[in-house]
Amino acid sequence: MNLLGPAEIRDLAEMLDVTPTKKLGQNFVVDANTVRKIVKVANVEAGDAVIEIGPGLGSLTLGLLEAEARVVAVEIDSRLAEQLPKTVAALAPEAELTVVHQDALKVTELPLEPTRLVANLPYNISVPVLLHLLEHFDSLTSGVVMVQAEVGHRLAAEPGSKIYGSPSVKAEWYGNWRIAGTVSRQVFWPVPNVDSVLVGFERREDQIGTLEERALTFALVDAAFGQRRKMLRQSLGQVLGGADVATERLEAAGIAPTARGEALTVHDFLGVARAHLSAVGK
Template sequence: MLGPTEVRRLAEELGIRPTKKLGQNFVHDPNTVRKIVSAASLTEDDVVLEVGPGLGSLTLALLPAAHQVVAVEIDPPLAHRLPQTVREHDPENAGKLHVVLKDAMKVTQEDLPVQPTAIVANLPYNVAVPVVLHLLHELPSLRKGLVMVQAEVADRMAAKPGSKIYGVPSVKLAWYADARKAGPVGRNVFWPAPNVDSGLVAFQRHEKPLSTVDKAKLFKIVDTAFAQRRKTLRAALKSYLPDVDELLGKAGIDPQVRAEQLSVIDFVRIAEV
């Protein structure tokens, strides 16, 4: 495990100053990474995808618990140093690690040496939701995940219909998986400490797709409905669906409700008709 001293030493060796642009806040608390790995419910057969491994704190905790770990890192110095860090701290499991130098938002199946079954990651706050949605779309082998994100984002990702924080991230993640909050994470476990608290979100992919409806069409309806969330569904969707009353009637949806009251299944019914 990497403690505060090791994290700062490695960063100094590489000449790295954590940047907000890349969302770099390195975990330096061993108890936190153990908590994350435990909450991820990994099996010895799981191939874990870690996005943004940074200096390797979480990577070192994942390797003994998984069959293999694929670490996707956008920062070249960090990507090139990670295998050496693992060999120094856990040579027995070093052969399980695969490092991919790539922007996670551009990763496809072809970029990975093995197909992951789980994602476990401390995600950059500014791209957390897009990264999760992109990977669930691109990697059908992903069955489950546990990600650390900004606390407010965690709330939104796991929110249910009827909540004021329920919105686009909630619905789009629900299209792929069942999500739930899996615990808080304080600020003092990071270097540098962020200005906000963090939270864990766990999700399990649906065994079967919710529908064969076109995902792009569904997501467009969701985006449009929440763009004016204070308006009724009829008013919010009218510009995109001129025959909105007829469509909502066929879908069995009350045109006077607001987007935040609809489940992902309700939005699927609208898209289907």
């Protein structure tokens, strides 16, 4: 299959009167080798049900279809959503593609149950999109996404690291994350002013907590990293009902009240949430 190159990408954009915008986080991949690298790193196999977010003009979409995956592509831009099936019909008429014209942050149902997420995510909303999809689609077991390097390293950061934060802990709730590769700025149009990385994940086989526990855990995480210089007895007090209550819950979970958020794993935060829910009779 012929994948899209720089000339084809620009021709399509001109035909559709599309100018990549920072608002939508659009940077189109124009290098076929990079596309095939992403598909290979994601271990996409024939028959896989893959969800792609922000397919744009179809560079990665065609790479996924070349691997004989079944693809559902979610695109917010109406011009791109309308054109993508036409592009695929011309270059890969036998491929199985479904295009959903919708905001990825609002998608809760799809025509197929995706098992893999493979996408060049819009950089301005990459973390919210990831967390939204993992929350609403339990069928997702693995994936590889291209994100801004700073964001990717935060997602894969370990406790105690300077870059470990709220995205690190929330991502850990769902599974294990790793940096799976780097991507040159030169493979994009327009060329971004930031570096990019591939981030891979494998979903946990079993959920580590209930929906109620997750909601409180995430609230605690936000509080801890919203005031990361403060000790947990102070930062978590606003969620748990004061510093004294926070101290009790932390001690019940076996965590020093003087610790700070960057020292805790997702299981530690979950322990505090469970201690609180138990204490209030929930």
